[in-house]
Amino acid sequence: MSPHPAPSAARAPLRVALAGIGVVGGGVVRLLEANRDLIARRAGRPIEIVAISARDRQKDRGIDLSAYRWEDDMGALVAADDVDVVVEMVGGADGPALTLARQALGAGKALVTANKAMIAHHGLDLARIAEQADTPLKYEAAVAGGIPVIKAIREGASANQIARVYGILNGTCNYILTLMERDGANFADALAAAQAEGFAEADPSFDVDGIDAAHKLSILAALCFGARLDIDAVAAAGIRNVIAADIREAEALGHRVRLIGMAERDDGANGGGLYQNVQPCLVPADHPLAYVPGALNAVVAEGNFVGRLFFEGAGAGAGPTASAIVADIIDIARDEYGPAFAMPVDALDEAPAADAGARVGKHYIRLIVEDRIGVLAEITAAMRDAGVSIESFIQRGDEEGGGVVIALVTHEAPARAIDAALAPLRASAHLVGEPMHMPILAL
Amino acid sequence: MSPHPAPSAARAPLRVALAGIGVVGGGVVRLLEANRDLIARRAGRPIEIVAISARDRQKDRGIDLSAYRWEDDMGALVAADDVDVVVEMVGGADGPALTLARQALGAGKALVTANKAMIAHHGLDLARIAEQADTPLKYEAAVAGGIPVIKAIREGASANQIARVYGILNGTCNYILTLMERDGANFADALAAAQAEGFAEADPSFDVDGIDAAHKLSILAALCFGARLDIDAVAAAGIRNVIAADIREAEALGHRVRLIGMAERDDGANGGGLYQNVQPCLVPADHPLAYVPGALNAVVAEGNFVGRLFFEGAGAGAGPTASAIVADIIDIARDEYGPAFAMPVDALDEAPAADAGARVGKHYIRLIVEDRIGVLAEITAAMRDAGVSIESFIQRGDEEGGGVVIALVTHEAPARAIDAALAPLRASAHLVGEPMHMPILAL
Numbered sequence: 001m002s003p004h005p006a007p008s009a010a011r012a013p014l015r016v017a018l019a020g021i022g023v024v025g026g027g028v029v030r031l032l033e034a035n036r037d038l039i040a041r042r043a044g045r046p047i048e049i050v051a052i053s054a055r056d057r058q059k060d061r062g063i064d065l066s067a068y069r070w071e072d073d074m075g076a077l078v079a080a081d082d083v084d085v086v087v088e089m090v091g092g093a094d095g096p097a098l099t100l101a102r103q104a105l106g107a108g109k110a111l112v113t114a115n116k117a118m119i120a121h122h123g124l125d126l127a128r129i130a131e132q133a134d135t136p137l138k139y140e141a142a143v144a145g146g147i148p149v150i151k152a153i154r155e156g157a158s159a160n161q162i163a164r165v166y167g168i169l170n171g172t173c174n175y176i177l178t179l180m181e182r183d184g185a186n187f188a189d190a191l192a193a194a195q196a197e198g199f200a201e202a203d204p205s206f207d208v209d210g211i212d213a214a215h216k217l218s219i220l221a222a223l224c225f226g227a228r229l230d231i232d233a234v235a236a237a238g239i240r241n242v243i244a245a246d247i248r249e250a251e252a253l254g255h256r257v258r259l260i261g262m263a264e265r266d267d268g269a270n271g272g273g274l275y276q277n278v279q280p281c282l283v284p285a286d287h288p289l290a291y292v293p294g295a296l297n298a299v300v301a302e303g304n305f306v307g308r309l310f311f312e313g314a315g316a317g318a319g320p321t322a323s324a325i326v327a328d329i330i331d332i333a334r335d336e337y338g339p340a341f342a343m344p345v346d347a348l349d350e351a352p353a354a355d356a357g358a359r360v361g362k363h364y365i366r367l368i369v370e371d372r373i374g375v376l377a378e379i380t381a382a383m384r385d386a387g388v389s390i391e392s393f394i395q396r397g398d399e400e401g402g403g404v405v406i407a408l409v410t411h412e413a414p415a416r417a418i419d420a421a422l423a424p425l426r427a428s429a430h431l432v433g434e435p436m437h438m439p440i441l442a443l
Numbered sequence: 444m445s446p447h448p449a450p451s452a453a454r455a456p457l458r459v460a461l462a463g464i465g466v467v468g469g470g471v472v473r474l475l476e477a478n479r480d481l482i483a484r485r486a487g488r489p490i491e492i493v494a495i496s497a498r499d500r501q502k503d504r505g506i507d508l509s510a511y512r513w514e515d516d517m518g519a520l521v522a523a524d525d526v527d528v529v530v531e532m533v534g535g536a537d538g539p540a541l542t543l544a545r546q547a548l549g550a551g552k553a554l555v556t557a558n559k560a561m562i563a564h565h566g567l568d569l570a571r572i573a574e575q576a577d578t579p580l581k582y583e584a585a586v587a588g589g590i591p592v593i594k595a596i597r598e599g600a601s602a603n604q605i606a607r608v609y610g611i612l613n614g615t616c617n618y619i620l621t622l623m624e625r626d627g628a629n630f631a632d633a634l635a636a637a638q639a640e641g642f643a644e645a646d647p648s649f650d651v652d653g654i655d656a657a658h659k660l661s662i663l664a665a666l667c668f669g670a671r672l673d674i675d676a677v678a679a680a681g682i683r684n685v686i687a688a689d690i691r692e693a694e695a696l697g698h699r700v701r702l703i704g705m706a707e708r709d710d711g712a713n714g715g716g717l718y719q720n721v722q723p724c725l726v727p728a729d730h731p732l733a734y735v736p737g738a739l740n741a742v743v744a745e746g747n748f749v750g751r752l753f754f755e756g757a758g759a760g761a762g763p764t765a766s767a768i769v770a771d772i773i774d775i776a777r778d779e780y781g782p783a784f785a786m787p788v789d790a791l792d793e794a795p796a797a798d799a800g801a802r803v804g805k806h807y808i809r810l811i812v813e814d815r816i817g818v819l820a821e822i823t824a825a826m827r828d829a830g831v832s833i834e835s836f837i838q839r840g841d842e843e844g845g846g847v848v849i850a851l852v853t854h855e856a857p858a859r860a861i862d863a864a865l866a867p868l869r870a871s872a873h874l875v876g877e878p879m880h881m882p883i884l885a886l
Binding site: 027031034035038039041042043044140146147148151152155156157158159160161226286288291293303304305306307308309310311312313314317319320322323324325326327329330331334336337338339342343347 | 474477481482484485486487583589590591594595598599600601602603604669729731734736746747748749750751752753754755756757762763765766767768769770772773774777779780781782785786790
């Protein structure tokens with residue numbers, strides 16, 4: 001117990017209702033119990049769980065919930081007079097989570113959520129309801145788990161024009177890529193290992209196809225650029241097509257393969273607009289993102305006065321996610337919050353999508369070809385015809401995927417030219433499988 | 444110009460006065476001018492400089508200050524009715540900066556400062572005045588420059604008990620150490636190079652003796668542990684005694700030498716209390732602090748739910764420091780602030796100093812000895828008599844500093860035992876110069 005006069009003497013407890021008690025919900029209960037006194041001191045008032053709702057009351061969650069009022073119907077949390085904050089941990093972009101969020105905000109309750117899919121698809125809608133009801137909508141846990149990156153960007157970097165924001169936003173993909181690095185494994189084996197160790201879901205497509213990272217990126221982009229959140233504007237590719245040879249060749253080139261979500265404001269040279277993309281990239285070995293191990297997340301924000309900020313930590317898991325959720329609750333207890341996207345929804349810019357094809361950079365291209373006369377001429381002719389100049393060309397004679405691996409790095413070229421070079425090759429009878437290309441991250 | 448209805452229609456401008464226009468003050472003026480519209484959108488109201496005070500009005504600062512009211516007397520900023528926020532950039536722990544800070548807070552103005560020395564020495568006193576006047580005291584720029592680490596800890600990690608907080612808090616030392624690494628240089632040459640390049644002051648003692656890092660560490664410790672800030676409790680050693688051989692041997696052991704400020708709450712096994720120390724350490728190569736290059740800063744906070752958070756960015760310079768100062772101003776404009784040390788001063792714990800001698804860990808010890816019979820026996824006897832067990836022992840025959848370099852790594856031992864082992868060696872006629880010892884950072 002704290003030796004100090006209880007802050008609770010000064011301010012009434014903040015009363016919290018939890019909706020959805022899975023792994024994350026259990027973490028929130030444990031955290032609020034374990035750190036209760038400390039949180040009361042920091043928040044200036046106690047934070048109390050007053051009610052809980054989840055689908056199955058009988059499920060063994062390994063925690064004693066008997067001290068808390070149970071509601072079978074989530075709607076009862078919204079209706080209850082003794083609830084100040086509803087914490088949505090139900091999940092899913094739509095359905096019960098969205099209904100609960102709308103009702104809670106509409107009723108003037110504060111809403112805290114870890115639901116990246118819901119924020120990515122309905123964040124503006126929810127923020128507008130929150131504004132009308134003059135109540136907080138907070139979602140720190142929706143991006144990069146325990147890393148307080150929403151706060152760091154919304155508030156810590158608020159004085160800056162952000163040139164670009166990017167990072168490793170999906171721990172499952174990073175775990176798989178680092179396994180491939182460590183073991184020389186191919187994607188399928190590394191995925192199976194990640195699944196066995198609990199780092200990937202049985203149905204991994206949400207993670208490995210870049211969808212989860214796209215949700216998070218769209219949220220970061222809205223905050224960084226004061227733009228209307230637009231998940232449909234994010235182009236997302238995942239890591240299924242990365243093969244062991246890509247990891248090897250990247251390393252030989254002084255790079256590592258990482259799934260990078262990046263949002264950048266076009267400077268106007270190509271018509272302006274916002275570039276938002278999730279795809280595997282080659283990251284230079286002297287960039288801090290190259291050292292992010294295992295299932296961690298990391299975010300880089302580049303500001304016009306602060307320069308490059310780098311944040312790293314656990315991107316998922318019960319403890320880190322609970323940490324972010326409760327930080328939001330403490331902000332609410334302290335009355336330290338403002339508009340969900342840093343400014344009112346009507347003050348956000350319409351941000352047209354940038355012309356991604358005009359984006360210039362170096363690219364890594366990998367092809368698997370039949371080992372026969374004329375193939376190299378076909379490749380180099382395709383590059384020449386598209387105006388793509390080759391900086392380095394590697395053919396080690398390695399066989400993989402039923403052919404010989406050819407890797408090359410281009411000089412700076414627009415993405416459109418790379419696509420144009422690959423188009424005839426995709427149709428070539430001498431290519432085995434799809435060509436792979438990855439941008440090389442510029443420092 | 445923003446196409447949106449001006450947020451200024453809703454709320455009156457926040458009126459700011461700047462005291463001290465050196466490098467940082469110039470940066471603040473430039474930032475508020477360059478990002479004016481963006482800041483008004485994010486803050487929900489314009490932020491206007493209404494007055495400026497510095498010692499020499501005629502000095503050429505490379506910026507046009509003619510648009511702003513000039514006050515020769517800083518006290519006039521406090522007295523002015525049209526000033527909401529005073530930004531103290533005068534510097535120095537006491538004297539005019541402290542007088543201004545006390546007067547501004549006492550008059551109910553908000554105070555923003557980058558002055559780590561003043562906060563380290565008088566932070567509690569100033570926080571108390573701020574509480575009494577119910578006005579904000581903010582100091583994000585005082586620790587780790589542009590990295591929003593005060594916010595990340597005060598708010599982002601607020602749900603956690605912090606086990607320890609540590610990092611690279613002085614960019615000058617990190618610059619010098621990385622030069623020594625890159626060039627195999629000794630300290631004196633690397634310092635001279637850093638001075639020539641503007642990364643070290645003509646009188647470098649504030650930086651290289653660990654004083655600046657100690658100021659920052661004491662602030663982080665108060666925030667992380669809810670403890671009364673106590674700069675006198677920080678033991679500080681600098682990097683003057685690090686020699687080229689230390690860097691080499693550390694690298695051979697898979698480590699890098701970094702000046703680390705660390706605060707840790709003793710778990711009670713040794714009587715409890717707070718450990719606060721700045722000293723060169725060996726950092727394992729797989730720890731992110733080992734990769735912090737040049738003059739950057741980085742901070743690690745370990746929370747009981749979030750795990751390890753890592754933040755990296757520019758620790759000094761006009762732009763990054765201005766970014767942190769203006770972030771504080773924006774928080775004030777948004778009315779998103781609370782007690783300076785996260786809770787009222789009277790709620791902070793008295794934190795007795797932990798028994799640093801009882802702290803257990805591995806240590807690196809380096810001696811320079813005369814190359815003669817009996818020296819090794821003398822060293823190993825001293826270790827044995829102090830109960831220190833040796834894990835590895837390296838004598839390559841390298842000559843440096845007028846003798847032969849011996850480096851050794853101990854098994855885990857209390858710091859007190861290391862001191863006891865070194866005491867007789869310091870008195871030995873066979874030792875050349877002072878022994879050097881550095882803790883090895885535990886992951």
